[in-house]
Amino acid sequence: MATLLKIDVSPRGDSSISRQLGSRFATEWQSNHVGGEIVTRDLATTKIPYVDLPWIAGAFSAPDQHTAEHKAALKISDELIGELLSADEVLITTPMYNFSTPAILKAWIDHIVRLNKTFSFGPEGLKGLAAGKKVTIIIASGSEYTAGSPLESYNIEGPYFRVIFGFIGITDLTIVHAGGTNKVAQGEVTAPVFVEKFIHEVDLAAAK
Template sequence: MSRVLVIESSARKEGSVSRQLTADFIGQWQAANPQDQIQVRDLAVEQVPHLDIDLLSGWMKPADQQNEVEKAAAARSNLLTDELLAADVLVLAAPMYNFAIPSTLKSWLDHVLRAGVTFKYTETGPQGLLTGKRAYVLTARGGVYSGSAMDHQEPYLRQALAFVGIHDVTFIHAEGLNMGAEFLEKGLAQAREQLAKVA
């Protein structure tokens, strides 16, 4: 049995293509792997604050020296990190906002990319501690940006995931969604064709 952690980051509840892709992924995965556990964390519903002084202070102090706000911030980070540590498969649903990922997803990453927990520093540089996990990134893009210098989404997420040791990463892009009906239909069809091969 595998544990699948799905992170939703679209700010839209209705008409969200990334949410449609997530629903397709979950349905296909459950059909092929009925014994697996799937957990969904929706960052639009359960918002994760941006990295701030309280969280940084909480990380830097022993538990008995933290104030109540720092304890709450550290506990939130611990919860999110524990979910990631427990997962065998990570699914990131990431619409492209202004050529990059939503700030909500960046906030989640800031809570779980933690020295000594998900990566460590060594004499030869940082080393990821989450080896053996797989990741799938489902993106929705108004234009066509794959391989373009304007794509600050895939390169960043690849680097962030590799930094914590997740190198088996598959990107599934639904592109051209705002370029007319033909591009929309083609983009969705291509993404769903790739999704069908995943489970």
């Protein structure tokens, strides 16, 4: 049975463009994977602490050396990594903040990119331990940052995702960039009309 890990980031709830497109993806994915399971992690309602000294000390030491403080610091990391490694596919729906990823999503990434859990170093060098998964990322942004647009070079978020997921062994990555949400905010177009522009691209990603 296939499993999709769906990670939502935007604090806007149902009015979020990225979440609306993510819901469409989930519906299409479910129809293509009858009996499949969708596990949802809402980062807007999950308290994910930033990496601190106890976390670092625990992550870079052997489990049999972990103190109670280390174990407590790594608890959420272990949980998030477990969700990632148990999934066949991952969907992330997120806004773009200041040309990059929201802090809460970066915190999630910092917890799941962990030595001997999702990557390792050995005699042959770096090895990603999360290979074989598909990742789709739906990014909603106020302006347009797609290839050929005037602001293309400002898009730090998309390239960052390719680097960080590639680092842990995931290279099958699709990005759907829903740029131009300012038009919705300014009343130039309704949210349903705006979302409709990206439905085909989302459906193709869900069918991969």
